Amino acid sequence: MANLLDGKTTAQKIQSQLREKIKTLEPQRGRPPGLAVLMVGDNPASAVYVRNKEKSCERVGIASFGQHFPADTSQEELKEAIANLNEDDRVDGILVQLPLPEHLDAVSLLYEIAPHKDADGLHPMNLGGLVRGEKGLRSCTPAGVMRLLEEYQIPLAGKRAVVLGRSILVGKPMALMLLEANCTVTVAHSRTENLEAIASEADILIAAVGRPEMVGANCIKPGAVVIDVGINRLEDANGKSRLVGDVDFQAAEPIAGYITPVPGGIGPMTVAMLLQNTVESYQKRI
Ligand code: NDP
Numbered sequence: 001m002a003n004l005l006d007g008k009t010t011a012q013k014i015q016s017q018l019r020e021k022i023k024t025l026e027p028q029r030g031r032p033p034g035l036a037v038l039m040v041g042d043n044p045a046s047a048v049y050v051r052n053k054e055k056s057c058e059r060v061g062i063a064s065f066g067q068h069f070p071a072d073t074s075q076e077e078l079k080e081a082i083a084n085l086n087e088d089d090r091v092d093g094i095l096v097q098l099p100l101p102e103h104l105d106a107v108s109l110l111y112e113i114a115p116h117k118d119a120d121g122l123h124p125m126n127l128g129g130l131v132r133g134e135k136g137l138r139s140c141t142p143a144g145v146m147r148l149l150e151e152y153q154i155p156l157a158g159k160r161a162v163v164l165g166r167s168i169l170v171g172k173p174m175a176l177m178l179l180e181a182n183c184t185v186t187v188a189h190s191r192t193e194n195l196e197a198i199a200s201e202a203d204i205l206i207a208a209v210g211r212p213e214m215v216g217a218n219c220i221k222p223g224a225v226v227i228d229v230g231i232n233r234l235e236d237a238n239g240k241s242r243l244v245g246d247v248d249f250q251a252a253e254p255i256a257g258y259i260t261p262v263p264g265g266i267g268p269m270t271v272a273m274l275l276q277n278t279v280e281s282y283q284k285r286i
Helices: 007-029 044-060 075-087 106-112 124-132 140-151 171-180 195-199 266-285
Strands: 034-040 067-069 093-096 160-164 184-188 204-207 225-228 232-235 241-244
Touching: 007 044, 007 140, 007 266, 034 044, 034 075, 034 266, 044 266, 067 075, 075 093, 075 106, 093 106, 093 266, 124 171, 140 171, 140 225, 140 266, 160 171, 160 195, 171 184, 171 204, 184 195
Parallel strands: 034 067, 034 093, 160 184, 160 204, 204 225
Antiparallel strands: 232 241
C-alpha cells in the first residue's frame, strides 16, 4: 500500500502560512496583496476553477480583481484590460484563465502581462529564468509538485525521474524543475516508443498527459513516487460525472511507494502556488 501524498492538507498549511505573512506585511504596505483573474466566456470547468481561486484568495487575505468577459471579447480588448492591470498598483498578480475561446491567441496575451505580475509563472521571461536556473516566479502546477515532494521529504538528487507530457503548462517546466533538483530526467510524449518500459524505470513518475487512467500497473516501478497531475472528467452510463487522474489509482496504489490522489493531490497545490506567487510579487514590490 502506497503512502498518500496529501495535497489538500499541504495546500491548507501553505495557505495558513501565507495568511500569517500577509498579516505582518499589510501594515507596511497599507493594502492587501491583489490578484486579478481574467476569464473569457462561460466554460463551466473554468468558472469552477476561477471561483475556487477567488475563495482561496479570500481565505488568505488577498483581494480579488477578477474580470469576466463575454465569449466574443476581442484580443485588443483583453490586451487593454491587461495593460490597465499592469499599471494598477493594487494588483500584484494577473492571470488569464485558460482555455480561451478559439479566436483568441493565449500566447500573445501572456506576453502582455508584466513579468513581475505573472502569477501563473508562464511569461516567457519567467520560463526563461527557469531554464537558466534563476530565482523567479514559477509555473504553479510543477511548483506545486515540487513543494509536495519537499513536504514529504522525498529524496530527489540522483533519482531517475520520468515526466509523461511535454506541455508548456506542465511537462516542460516540470522536467526543468526536477533537473534543477538534480534528478536524471526523461520526458516522454505521444511520439515516445516503449513508453511503459521507460515509465517503469522511474523512481519519480509524473503523469501529465490528460488521458484518463492511462498510466497502469505496468508503468510503475515497485516503490516509485507517483504524481498524478491529470484532471479528467468521466461520465458514467447514468450521466453522473466523476474526476479521475491520468493514473489508474487502483492499479498503481498497491505497487507505488507514494501516490497523489485525484482530487486532493496536485489541484489544490496548484492554487496554493498561485497564491504564493502573488504574495511573493507583493512582497517584492514593498
Ligand atoms: P496538454 O494536452 O497540453 O499536453 C498533454 C501532453 O501529454 C502532451 O505533451 C502530449 O504529447 C502528451 N500525451 C498525450 N497523449 C499521450 C499518450 N497517449 N502517450 C504519451 N503522451 C501523451 O495537457 P496539459 O499539460 O495542459 O495537462 C495535462 C493534464 O494535467 C490534463 O489532465 C490537465 O487537465 C491536467 N492539469 C492539471 C492541473 C492541476 O492543477 N492539477 C493544471 C494543469 C493541467 P504531444 O506533445 O506529443 O502531443
